[in-house]
Amino acid sequence: MINAWQRLRRNKMAVVCGTIFVLVALFCYLGPFVAAAFGLDPTTIHADLGPRPPSWSHWFGTDTLGRDMFVRVMIGGRIAILVAVVTTSIALVIGVTYGAIAAYAGGRIDNVMMRIVDTLYGLPTIVFIIVVMATFNTKSLTALFALIGAISWLTMARIVRGQVLSIRHREFVEAARALGVPPARILFRHIVPSALGPVIVYATLALPQVMLTEAFLSFLGLGVQAPLASWGTLVTEGSSQIVVYPWMLVYPGLVMAITVMSLNFLGDGLRDALDPHTRKV
DSSP: OHHHHHHHHHOHHHHHHHHHHHHHHHHHHHHHHHHHHTTOOSSOOOTTTOSOOOOSSSTTOBOTTOOBHHHHHHHHHHHHHHHHHHHHHHHHHHHHHHHHHHHHHOHHHHHHHHHHHHHHHTSOHHHHHHHHHHHTTOOOHHHHHHHHHHHSOHHHHHHHHHHHHHHTTSHHHHHHHHTTOOHHHIIIIIIHHHTHHHHHHHHHHHHHHHHHHHHHHHHTTOSSOTTOOOHHHHHHHHHTTTTTOTHHHHHHHHHHHHHHHHHHHHHHHHHHHHOGGGOOO
8 A cells, every 4th residue: 555655656647637626526625614714605686787798706707696706606516526426435335335244145145136236337327317307496506416326336346356356366365364354354354455557547547427417417406406516516507697698607617627526537547556456566
């Protein structure tokens, strides 16, 4: 792990992008408290102010209701990052558990479990979410978390299965079996921790993918609902006003693009650092 950290530090692009993501997260989570000290908040409507271009008093301008876009972008980032982290965590828990059990059990159980994964892969992700949310007539944030997380674990299950298959017959596993350690303890205390490298990489790469999924659902009106706002909803609102008030689309879209790109480059750096095939002998 120390060697992996050293390799990651040598990857300047990954370090810079990781720093950018941390700064964006601090901007989104701490910024609104600072803005509140100056009397700026994301919900107060100033009908007399209306949409104004960027200025010293409103750095990102205001929307059609006179709300400050700078603070709304911060709040939108909170929701977008929260959706990404929570749903990715759900996907990791399900995927790691499912893939590890399938690989360790092996034989017919493994075959049946992975055929279920193959079947679920055939379902179009976005269409599945739309159908479920329309069927239950819900647009709650909890349902959004659960649905995106419940369909994002399939790739993780395959990754973990492959790692466990390559680890389950190693010496330390056989030694644990010889000592009479229960299978569940062997799996989750010895095997799964040894497969965490690809899991960390996938989690980093899954975050921007989940953000884009949430943004697309918000564009369709199925994402975060008012009075809450995410980058997806802000981009949706701005896209309808781009000709007249372009700043309503440019700023949330730019911050979202920077965050997604930084996570992608950070994920690539982690993959290179943790991939044993890239290690120097």
